[in-house]
Amino acid sequence: MIKLHHLRFSRSTRIIWLLEELGVEYDIEMHDRNPETNRSQDDLYAVHPLGKAPTVEVDGHVMVESSAIIEYLIERFGDGKLAPADEADRAPYLEWLHFAEGTMAMPILLTLLGPRFGGLGDALGGFVGGEVTKLLDYVDAHMDRREFVVGDTLTGADINLEYLLELANLPGLLNERPNAKAYLERLMALPGYKAAIDIGGPLVPGLGG
Ligand SMILES: N[C@@H](CCC(=O)N[C@@H](CS)C(=O)NCC(=O)O)C(=O)O
Numbered sequence: 779m780i781k782l783h784h785l786r787f788s789r790s791t792r793i794i795w796l797l798e799e800l801g802v803e804y805d806i807e808m809h810d811r812n813p814e815t816n817r818s819q820d821d822l823y824a825v826h827p828l829g830k831a832p833t834v835e836v837d838g839h840v841m842v843e844s845s846a847i848i849e850y851l852i853e854r855f856g857d858g859k860l861a862p863a864d865e866a867d868r869a870p871y872l873e874w875l876h877f878a879e880g881t882m883a884m885p886i887l888l889t890l891l892g893p894r895f896g897g898l899g900d901a902l903g904g905f906v907g908g909e910v911t912k913l914l915d916y917v918d919a920h921m922d923r924r925e926f927v928v929g930d931t932l933t934g935a936d937i938n939l940e941y942l943l944e945l946a947n948l949p950g951l952l953n954e955r956p957n958a959k960a961y962l963e964r965l966m967a968l969p970g971y972k973a974a975i976d977i978g979g980p981l982v983p984g985l986g987g
Pocket residue numbers: 785787788789790816817818829830831832842843844845879
């Protein structure tokens with residue numbers, strides 16, 4: 779039995795998308811952010827000491843970290859879906875699956891959060907800006923003449939990456955990166971993505987959903 783703890787306006791939407799694509803049965807419990815701090819509240823801390831979303835319960839085991847959750851759910855319930863069809867794609871698949879949260883998340887999130895906290899300052903702002911440029915250029919170059927990030931079909935790596943590309947696109951960081959932008963638009967047009975938004979709401983307040 780799978781239970782997903784979804785925090786509204788968060789990256790746990792990607793696990794709704796994953797579960798919809800897998801076509802497995804699951805329960806979903808909705809959680810709200812504290813309106814003042816934007817952080818999780820007691821109801822999510824009651825499930826796991828980090829109070830993070832996504833959190834999933836699978837057969838009684840409570841699990842956090844999107845990349846691990848994606849890898850595990852596909853392994854257990856995928857039956858061939860959302861994993862690369864070609865064994866030769868296994869290594870790049872794991873690389874891209876983990877790139878999203880392991881390398882890309884922090885600089886993208888700092889860029890988005892910076893203005894809310896009075897800016898990042900010259901030194902940190904310069905460092906983070908340089909990282910964002912390098913990472914998004916890397917994705918853009920990789921997506922030249924590719925439909926999905928690895929192989930020819932949707933995988934867990936695309937689902938993990940989409941959230942960060944959608945955030946990067948908000949302040950226009952994909953405007954000069956046509957391959958990455960077209961890739962994001964293709965992902966957002968998929969029925970599974972749309973179902974996730976219908977169920978969980980938009981990734982950030984104010985976006986259509
Ligand atoms: N690397 C973790 C990050 C989890 C995370 O920070 N989630 C955010 C939501 S987007 C959260 O729970 N924020 C509320 C809080 O930290 O209080 C993952 O990929 O699951």
